[in-house]
Every structure is written in structure tokens, then in C-alpha cells.
Amino acid sequence: MTNSATIDAAGGLRERKRSALRASISDVARALTLEHGFSHFTIEQLCAQVGISRRTFFNYFPSKEDALVGHHEDGIPEPMAEEFLHGGRDSSPGEVSPSLLGDLVELFCQVAEQSPLDKTQYRKLIAAIEKEPSLLPKIIGGRDKWEAEIAALIAEREDLNPDDPRAVAATTLVASLSHKAGQKHFSPDNTDSYRTILTGYFAAAQSLF
Incomplete structure (x- = not known):
């Protein structure tokens, strides 16, 4: 496998992992909204369920609303x-x-x-x-x-x-x-x-x- 092919494969894997985590954040945001109501859970609670930090959350979404829409x-x-x-x-x-x-x-x-x-x-x-x-x-x-x-x-x-x-x-x-x-x-x-x-x-x- 060439170096460029290796780089492309690595980039594709990273993007798939990124997409999967983004989807997981949105999934939890929707589930928490259905269970508690949108205004009755925090970003910290969402992060805890997904298993990420608050900083990581904001690397993916600018707000809780954006996470839910996703x-x-x-x-x-x-x-x-x-x-x-x-x-x-x-x-x-x-x-x-x-x-x-x-x-x-x-x-x-x-x-x-x-x-x-x-x-x-x-x-x-x-x-x-x-x-x-x-x-x-x-x-x-x-x-x-x-x-x-x-x-x-x-x-x-x-x-x-x-x-x-x-x-x-x-x-x-x-x-x-x-x-x-x-x-x-x-x-x-x-x-x-x-x-x-x-x-x-x-x-x-x-x-x-």
C-alpha cells in the first residue's frame, strides 16, 4: 500500500469515528429530551452519558440545540x-x-x-x-x-x-x-x-x- 493510500485510509477511519461520535451525541440529546424535556438536562449530563468531556462536545457542536438537530x-x-x-x-x-x-x-x-x-x-x-x-x-x-x-x-x-x-x-x-x-x-x-x-x-x- 502506498503512503498516500495509507493516509487516505487513516483519514477515512478518522472521519468515520468522528461521524459515529457525532451521531452518538445527537442520539443521547434526543433521548434525554424525550425523557426529561430539552431544558431539564445539561450539556454536562449529556457528556457524561456519551462518555466525553465538555470540551470534546464543543468540538462537535456549538450548542445543545445543534446536537439535538444533528x-x-x-x-x-x-x-x-x-x-x-x-x-x-x-x-x-x-x-x-x-x-x-x-x-x-x-x-x-x-x-x-x-x-x-x-x-x-x-x-x-x-x-x-x-x-x-x-x-x-x-x-x-x-x-x-x-x-x-x-x-x-x-x-x-x-x-x-x-x-x-x-x-x-x-x-x-x-x-x-x-x-x-x-x-x-x-x-x-x-x-x-x-x-x-x-x-x-x-x-x-x-x-x-
């Missing part, structure tokens, strides 16, 4: 972002590449497939929000931040301003389809993958246009 907190992984940006290399400045929407759907699928949020955690998250509705703005704010990051990535790829109507429309369309796909994917009786659902919705949208 979704899209790291943004788009750099290799996925680079692949998406590379897809627009042949488009002329100011012109939108024909593959933009399809590549955007693929990006959403890749991000979802590496997310630690499974059906069990999704149900815990929804239950925690139902128990503490005051957390809903945090969810909405996270979604807005995520969509702004997507719009900025589209703008960079297509050489547009982030507020260009085309960047906004592409972001809004795919993000809305993704939201619906996520709801269906996490429904109790669903057996289809997120990718299958989202690409199906996208194909339906294409047929309408």
Missing part, C-alpha cells in the same frame, strides 16, 4: 462538492449546464447516503420536536443554511451570482423534492431507498416541464 451540520463533504463543481466545467460563463439539475439530485443522494440519520433517529428527532416545539425554528434555520450553501455551490459551478433566479430556482426545486423524498423515505411502511424516491420525483418533475 443534521447537515458539517455541510457538503469536500469530495462531493468538488465532483459537483467539476460537472459544470464545460458550460460557458453565465450559461447553465444541461446536467445541473441531474447533478444536483445526485449530490443530494450522495449526502443523504452518508448521513447517520436513519429511521430510528428520524423518529426520535421528530418526537423530540413534537415534545419541544420551540426547537422548530432551529430545524428551519438549518434548512435555510443548507439551501444557501447549495445555491452558493450552484453559483460557483455555473459562474452565477448566488441570488441569480436560476440558482435560486434550481435550489428550491431540488430541495423541495428532497424534503418530500425524506418524509416518504422515513415513513414507517416505506421500503424504497431515498435515492429511488428522489430520482422518481425528479423524473416526474421533468415530465411536467
Whole structure:
């Protein structure tokens, strides 16, 4: 094995361990919220259950609210972002590449497939929000931040301003389809993958246009 391959493998292992610990912190935050209520447990109590220090907690999350939400907190992984940006290399400045929407759907699928949020955690998250509705703005704010990051990535790829109507429309369309796909994917009786659902919705949208 080459040195570069060894470094890549070590980096991948570190990232998997980091993701696993992050997921564990969020899991405990949701469980404590359901058991005690969000305002009735401390970060110290959360850390004690996870087995980490307060300092380690703040290396992963800026607040207890962020720990509970725990979704899209790291943004788009750099290799996925680079692949998406590379897809627009042949488009002329100011012109939108024909593959933009399809590549955007693929990006959403890749991000979802590496997310630690499974059906069990999704149900815990929804239950925690139902128990503490005051957390809903945090969810909405996270979604807005995520969509702004997507719009900025589209703008960079297509050489547009982030507020260009085309960047906004592409972001809004795919993000809305993704939201619906996520709801269906996490429904109790669903057996289809997120990718299958989202690409199906996208194909339906294409047929309408």
C-alpha cells in the first residue's frame, strides 16, 4: 500500500469515528429530551452519558440545540462538492449546464447516503420536536443554511451570482423534492431507498416541464 493510500485510509477511519461520535451525541440529546424535556438536562449530563468531556462536545457542536438537530451540520463533504463543481466545467460563463439539475439530485443522494440519520433517529428527532416545539425554528434555520450553501455551490459551478433566479430556482426545486423524498423515505411502511424516491420525483418533475 502506498503512503498516500495509507493516509487516505487513516483519514477515512478518522472521519468515520468522528461521524459515529457525532451521531452518538445527537442520539443521547434526543433521548434525554424525550425523557426529561430539552431544558431539564445539561450539556454536562449529556457528556457524561456519551462518555466525553465538555470540551470534546464543543468540538462537535456549538450548542445543545445543534446536537439535538444533528443534521447537515458539517455541510457538503469536500469530495462531493468538488465532483459537483467539476460537472459544470464545460458550460460557458453565465450559461447553465444541461446536467445541473441531474447533478444536483445526485449530490443530494450522495449526502443523504452518508448521513447517520436513519429511521430510528428520524423518529426520535421528530418526537423530540413534537415534545419541544420551540426547537422548530432551529430545524428551519438549518434548512435555510443548507439551501444557501447549495445555491452558493450552484453559483460557483455555473459562474452565477448566488441570488441569480436560476440558482435560486434550481435550489428550491431540488430541495423541495428532497424534503418530500425524506418524509416518504422515513415513513414507517416505506421500503424504497431515498435515492429511488428522489430520482422518481425528479423524473416526474421533468415530465411536467
